[in-house]
Amino acid sequence: xxxxxxxxxxxxxxxxxxxxxxxxxxxxxxxxxxxxxxxxxxxxxxxxxxxxxxxxxxxxxxxxxxxxxxxxxxxxxxxxxxxxxxxxxxxxxxxxxxxxxxxxxxxxxxxxxxxxxxxxxxxxxxxxxxxxxxxxxxxxxxxxxxxxxxxxxxxxxxxxxxxxxxxxxxxxxxxxxxxxxxxxxxxxxxxxxxxxxxxxxxxxxxxxxxxxxxxxxxxxxxxxxxxxxxxxxxxxxxxxxxxxxxxxxxxxxxxxxxxxxxxxxxxxxxxxxxxxxxxxxxxxxxxxxxxxxxxxxxxxxxxxxxxxxxxxxxxxxxx
Amino acid sequence: xxxxxxxxxxxxxxxxxxxxxxxxxxxxxxxxxxxxxxxxxxxxxxxxxxxxxxxxxxxxxxxxxxxxxxxxxxxxxxxxxxxxxxxxxxxxxxxxxxxxxxxxxxxxxxxxxxxxxxxxxxxxxxxxxxxxxxxxxxxxxxxxxxxxxxxxxxxxxxxxxxxxxxxxxxxxxxxxxxxxxxxxxxxxxxxxxxxxxxxxxxxxxxxxxxxxxxxxxxxxxxxxxxxxxxxxxxxxxxxxxxxxxxxxxxxxxxxxxxxxxxxxxxxxxxxxxxxxxxxxxxxxxxxxxxxxxxxxxxxxxxxxxxxxxxxxxxxxxxxxxxxxxxxxxxxxxxxxxxxxxxxxxxxxxxxxxxxxxxxxxxxxxxxxxxxxxxxxxxxxxxxxxxxxxxxxxxxxxxxxxxxxxxxxxxxxxxxxxxxxxx
Numbered sequence: 001x002x003x004x005x006x007x008x009x010x011x012x013x014x015x016x017x018x019x020x021x022x023x024x025x026x027x028x029x030x031x032x033x034x035x036x037x038x039x040x041x042x043x044x045x046x047x048x049x050x051x052x053x054x055x056x057x058x059x060x061x062x063x064x065x066x067x068x069x070x071x072x073x074x075x076x077x078x079x080x081x082x083x084x085x086x087x088x089x090x091x092x093x094x095x096x097x098x099x100x101x102x103x104x105x106x107x108x109x110x111x112x113x114x115x116x117x118x119x120x121x122x123x124x125x126x127x128x129x130x131x132x133x134x135x136x137x138x139x140x141x142x143x144x145x146x147x148x149x150x151x152x153x154x155x156x157x158x159x160x161x162x163x164x165x166x167x168x169x170x171x172x173x174x175x176x177x178x179x180x181x182x183x184x185x186x187x188x189x190x191x192x193x194x195x196x197x198x199x200x201x202x203x204x205x206x207x208x209x210x211x212x213x214x215x216x217x218x219x220x221x222x223x224x225x226x227x228x229x230x231x232x233x234x235x236x237x238x239x240x241x242x243x244x245x246x247x248x249x250x251x252x253x254x255x256x257x258x259x260x261x262x263x264x265x266x267x268x269x270x271x272x273x274x275x276x277x278x279x280x281x282x283x284x285x286x287x288x289x290x291x292x293x294x295x296x297x298x299x300x301x302x303x304x305x306x307x308x309x310x311x312x313x314x315x316x317x318x319x
Numbered sequence: 320x321x322x323x324x325x326x327x328x329x330x331x332x333x334x335x336x337x338x339x340x341x342x343x344x345x346x347x348x349x350x351x352x353x354x355x356x357x358x359x360x361x362x363x364x365x366x367x368x369x370x371x372x373x374x375x376x377x378x379x380x381x382x383x384x385x386x387x388x389x390x391x392x393x394x395x396x397x398x399x400x401x402x403x404x405x406x407x408x409x410x411x412x413x414x415x416x417x418x419x420x421x422x423x424x425x426x427x428x429x430x431x432x433x434x435x436x437x438x439x440x441x442x443x444x445x446x447x448x449x450x451x452x453x454x455x456x457x458x459x460x461x462x463x464x465x466x467x468x469x470x471x472x473x474x475x476x477x478x479x480x481x482x483x484x485x486x487x488x489x490x491x492x493x494x495x496x497x498x499x500x501x502x503x504x505x506x507x508x509x510x511x512x513x514x515x516x517x518x519x520x521x522x523x524x525x526x527x528x529x530x531x532x533x534x535x536x537x538x539x540x541x542x543x544x545x546x547x548x549x550x551x552x553x554x555x556x557x558x559x560x561x562x563x564x565x566x567x568x569x570x571x572x573x574x575x576x577x578x579x580x581x582x583x584x585x586x587x588x589x590x591x592x593x594x595x596x597x598x599x600x601x602x603x604x605x606x607x608x609x610x611x612x613x614x615x616x617x618x619x620x621x622x623x624x625x626x627x628x629x630x631x632x633x634x635x636x637x638x639x640x641x642x643x644x645x646x647x648x649x650x651x652x653x654x655x656x657x658x659x660x661x662x663x664x665x666x667x668x669x670x671x672x673x674x675x676x677x678x679x680x681x682x683x684x685x686x687x688x689x690x691x692x693x694x695x696x697x698x699x700x701x702x703x704x705x706x707x708x709x710x711x712x713x714x715x716x717x718x719x720x721x722x723x724x725x726x727x728x729x730x731x732x733x734x735x736x737x738x739x740x741x
Contacts, residue, residue, distance in 0.1 A: 062738065064428035064430060153571050154569050154571060154574075155574050155578065173568065173571070175571040264705075264712075266709040266714055267705050282700070283697045283701070283731075
């Protein structure tokens with residue numbers, strides 16, 4: 001066996017050294033050639049839409065109409081003018097987005113971490129439980145939303161029925177009153193997506209060298225001290241990623257409220273993306289919708305910068 | 320050279336938007352003798368109506384050697400979002416069917432073509448249709464839709480519950496309706512009439528608004544008028560059903576219909592397209608026209624209408640016209656989908672005999688349509704639906720939620736008028 005593998009291993013080494021030589025020969029074009037497929041997609045699906053969206057937001061843009069009059073910053077001004085057709089609904093939607101984000105992100109950061117810590121421990125059936133927690137994430141939003149819409153229905157659903165069986169209040173209108181609708185939307189979202197963050201945490205936990213824990217134990221650190229001084233610092237780079245990712249995902253919530261509450265009871269759970277889709281794709285006011293999405297984008301950029309700043313490496317700050 | 324200049328002329332006509340009508344292929348002769356074509360046919364019949372449409376398409380294909388029609392069925396909501404995009408990109412269908420209230424928007428966007436020349440050839444005239452359904456196919460003085468059917472709200476009731484409560488006849492007015500609710504409650508059916516906050520709540524609201532003598536929108540599409548006295552009466556009546564305990568509080572999406580199918584509630588108002596579904600469920604039920612609560616007999620209704628999307632291929636257009644004509648002539652088969660055929664001659668021929676929707680079709684003359692103004696469907700979704708939900712849920716006073724929604728609706732309608740330059 002070892003005889004057959006060693007020549008092929010040598011061959012692999014030989015071929016690996018060939019491109020290195022060619023890279024020098026080709027010079028500067030090579031990295032760009034490697035980047036080309038990605039750049040092409042990036043340009044087509046990110047750069048062009050971003051620029052085109054900006055251009056649209058300066059027009060009264062209905063793609064089915066021949067005339068798309070230039071209106072300058074009017075679409076933006078309208079968003080900040082009380083009483084215009086777009087400002088009221090947009091800021092209400094932004095507020096809904098903020099409520100959902102503030103309510104869901106802490107749960108989506110903490111619960112998956114607890115789950116990951118559990119999953120990282122050694123116990124029989126561990127893989128089964130890993131799968132159980134990750135499974136909902138595999139489902140599409142339509143499946144999740146329709147499933148929970150029926151479970152949470154206050155008059156015919158199982159959730160209230162079982163709450164009643166347990167002697168708890170069983171008349172909560174989970175989908176047609178606030179704040180219950182927010183509890184339902186956040187709860188369903190956490191149940192649905194916690195597996196993703198948990199998997200990332202789990203991978204990060206497994207990257208923390210066992211020697212660090214060993215050394216900590218030698219120094220007499222308890223479980224909590226190990227968590228604070230070994231686990232958390234080890235997770236910090238991942239934590240930045242998970243936080244920003246979760247913030248953006250939560251701020252982009254759309255399907256859950258679209259399918260579960262239809263933005264209701266009235267318009268309370270209509271998020272910004274929901275309103276943008278309604279305005280742009282159903283009402284064909286793509287200029288207004290583009291302006292809305294740029295304002296949302298600015299908020300998200302601000303938020304991401306804040307998170308980076310919070311999680312930045314503070315050299316010399318400790319010890 | 321001739322062909323080139325013809326194309327140029329078409330292009331000029333097309334680019335002179337808002338002015339003359341775009342080309343609609345050759346004159347309709349009722350026959351298609353061109354080369355073999357395969358037509359793509361878009362529709363939104365995803366429910367119990369789908370199989371009936373497919374049967375009709377299959378029969379058409381059998382009878383026509385040189386035309387093959389391929390159905391593409393999708394949810395109506397997707398349909399209305401996709402159609403303008405597809406046609407604009409030159410990837411649209413060759414023929415399709417849509418609700419009349421979308422014809423105006425799509426005509427104004429030049430997604431669909433006028434069909435006036437077909438009407439004469441088909442021998443279609445206003446005489447063969449009820450006035451409302453015929454007018455519903457027109458926008459801006461031109462015909463864009465060939466009516467296939469009328470579908471309205473209907474009252475469904477559980478015949479077992481009715482028998483237990485000693486009710487022998489379907490209620491027809493407010494007095495008998497309220498008496499029926501009381502009798503049902505007395506018989507142990509505590510919440511006999513669930514009031515939905517969302518769909519079909521706004522259809523119930525419009526029905527009642529008309530019954531109380533109102534009109535949700537101005538006919539010319541210039542303003543919303545659903546917050547006037549009759550509108551407030553309508554919404555107060557709906558909320559009253561909840562306040563008086565006939566309906567549970569906070570009925571969520573779809574719950575009203577599911578509860579009816581489960582025998583948890585005795586009466587529900589929903590579209591006649593539910594007949595096949597209820598038939599299949601095995602529930603002991605019957606259908607009747609919506610009772611006259613407000614004083615004037617009327618029921619919300621809509622109509623599926625065939626349309627021709629804008630495209631360049633004359634052969635396809637002509638073949639599509641043959642398809643539309645054939646479908647219109649065979650609309651009695653469509654009665655199997657629980658719809659009411661739009662043509663009076665088909666109705667007179669007894670197409671509805673023994674069909675569950677027959678009693679509802681008797682109220683055809685009192686069925687009411689919203690105006691065909693562009694964008695009216697979206698206006699309803701954005702404003703009226705939300706106000707009705709708030710009112711039914713008790714989140715606001717009927718008068719004030721309607722007032723607020725009406726203001727925004729009028730704003731949107733004014734914007735639409737400006738956009739479409741009427």
